[in-house]
Amino acid sequence: MSPRVSMVVNGRGVEADVEPRRLLADFLREDVHLYGTHLGCEHGVCGACTVLVDGEPVRSCLMLAVQADGGEVTTVEGLSRDGGLHPLQEAFHEHHALQCGFCTPGFLLTSLYLLRERPDLDDEGEIRAALSGNLCRCTGYQNIVDAVRDAAARMRQDSPTTKG
Amino acid sequence: MKPPRFEYAAPGSVDEAIEILRDAPEESTLLAGGQSLVPLLNMRMAQPRVVIDLNRVSGLDAVERTPDGRIRLGAMVRQRRLETDPVVRDELPLIAEAARHIAHVPIRTRGTVGGSLAHADPAAELPATVAALGGRLLVRGPNGDRAVPATEFFVGALTTAIEPGELLTAIEIEPPREGAGWAFGEVARTHGAFALAGAAAVLQVGDAGQIASARLALLGVGSAPYVPEWLEEMAVGEAPDEPLFRRIGARVVDEIAPLDDIHASADYRRRVAAVLTARALRDAANRSNGRGSG
Ligand SMILES: Cc1cc2nc3c(=O)[nH]c(=O)nc-3n(C[C@@H](O)[C@H](O)[C@H](O)COP(=O)(O)OP(=O)(O)OC[C@H]3O[C@@H](n4cnc5c(N)ncnc54)[C@H](O)[C@@H]3O)c2cc1C
Ligand code: FES
Ligand code: FES
Numbered sequence: 001m002s003p004r005v006s007m008v009v010n011g012r013g014v015e016a017d018v019e020p021r022r023l024l025a026d027f028l029r030e031d032v033h034l035y036g037t038h039l040g041c042e043h044g045v046c047g048a049c050t051v052l053v054d055g056e057p058v059r060s061c062l063m064l065a066v067q068a069d070g071g072e073v074t075t076v077e078g079l080s081r082d083g084g085l086h087p088l089q090e091a092f093h094e095h096h097a098l099q100c101g102f103c104t105p106g107f108l109l110t111s112l113y114l115l116r117e118r119p120d121l122d123d124e125g126e127i128r129a130a131l132s133g134n135l136c137r138c139t140g141y142q143n144i145v146d147a148v149r150d151a152a153a154r155m156r157q158d159s160p161t162t163k164g
Numbered sequence: 165m166k167p168p169r170f171e172y173a174a175p176g177s178v179d180e181a182i183e184i185l186r187d188a189p190e191e192s193t194l195l196a197g198g199q200s201l202v203p204l205l206n207m208r209m210a211q212p213r214v215v216i217d218l219n220r221v222s223g224l225d226a227v228e229r230t231p232d233g234r235i236r237l238g239a240m241v242r243q244r245r246l247e248t249d250p251v252v253r254d255e256l257p258l259i260a261e262a263a264r265h266i267a268h269v270p271i272r273t274r275g276t277v278g279g280s281l282a283h284a285d286p287a288a289e290l291p292a293t294v295a296a297l298g299g300r301l302l303v304r305g306p307n308g309d310r311a312v313p314a315t316e317f318f319v320g321a322l323t324t325a326i327e328p329g330e331l332l333t334a335i336e337i338e339p340p341r342e343g344a345g346w347a348f349g350e351v352a353r354t355h356g357a358f359a360l361a362g363a364a365a366v367l368q369v370g371d372a373g374q375i376a377s378a379r380l381a382l383l384g385v386g387s388a389p390y391v392p393e394w395l396e397e398m399a400v401g402e403a404p405d406e407p408l409f410r411r412i413g414a415r416v417v418d419e420i421a422p423l424d425d426i427h428a429s430a431d432y433r434r435r436v437a438a439v440l441t442a443r444a445l446r447d448a449a450n451r452s453n454g455r456g457s458g
Contacts, residue, residue, distance in 0.1 A: 003172070020170060020172030021167040021205075023202075042166075043165070043202075043207065044203055047268070047270065050270050056270075056273040058273055058274050059199075059270055061206070062199055064167075064172075064202075064217075066172060066174070066217075110269075114269075129355050132355045133269065133270060133271065
């Protein structure tokens, strides 16, 4: 009755029997015990649950775990490398881009995809438009926008071969 | 806010999907991008017995040119791809532009062409845009394939010509003639929010400087996309100037019946529709034959 799903989460293979109605977000939290993926609205509006599936950002509250079978998922726990913070996380930390932190995982993954697609990004208006699908009730957004802009600059410096 | 229990099927082909649908057409629901269906499941406003997932069906996600020069978009082509695909950008830039207005990137990466058209939200961008382009929708059921023109496909709010047991496989659009201009505009409370009203236009200015052809469709101003069938009669042969575009806008306002809801009043939508109509026609005229800055 419960199909077996297997996927790679943050580079590690995971497998579990899940009901078809299991949302990917709940699978990540309840079955894989990664609690960094937050659920705010559960209907696609707030962006807190955003993760990458096969490199693309998706709402994990609007995808079934069975649909990610065979796929590769990145959650906020997959950002840091060798115990160090990702440049995006560093920039969020230094710019006070979070207060309660509930929205932060979604902003980080949305931004990660954004900066992979647009390493040259610097325009505040474009950053705001790209983050408009993520809601934050605390910060007023300004520090988030600053952090993403700074992270883009840091990431360009880290990999000087990147265009822009 | 969790989906109710359902049986899950992930067919590999369209025919297999139709076979499963045939068993219980009224109790089954197709799952495409899930960006409208899964919220309904989470809120238990939809409680299907069987969910038929189209994501593993092969052959539904192609963007291709047909032998007779149309562009065919498979039902499972993601909305995000409409913005980036070179064929769509070159041949159907109006579709690429409209797609940018659908929700946000992490929703467009999952949301599909077929899902948006089959869901037929009155405020959705793609139904009106496909109607403005005079596209047709390919529907398959137990009795085979049929093609439905966009103007007949959208029957009302969340209601289309798809019968129980059928599914949408693709849409086909003839690219506007060389030199035709196009424009899309909408008013929404914030970037990515559902539109309060919007307009899509395709317009060609002929060699003598008069309008040679024009098509227009509006969204958010009624239960289905509004396509003024009288437009060509009023516009062809006329100079593409502001007074004409305003007269067209005024006539649109006379004919639409927008709704009052929590987002905007009917009166506000009427005023916005007049402005968006004139603006879309003007912008399309400016793009035609390399006129204006394009
Ligand atoms: C926060 C948010 C904001 C949004 N904003 C917008 C917006 O501004 N503009 C807009 O247009 N949309 C918007 N949407 C909805 C859009 O993202 C959906 O993608 C779209 O409405 C449905 O497409 P889907 O592929 O996700 O379909 P699904 O949700 O999977 O399906 C929708 C319906 O269509 C049926 N269906 C799907 N595919 C087929 C098929 N091939 N044949 C027959 N029936 C089929 C399903 O059975 C279901 O009833 C928004 C969604 C969210 C969550
Ligand atoms: S919880 Fe998924 S978008 Fe809000
Ligand atoms: S930091 Fe609290 S919601 Fe964004």
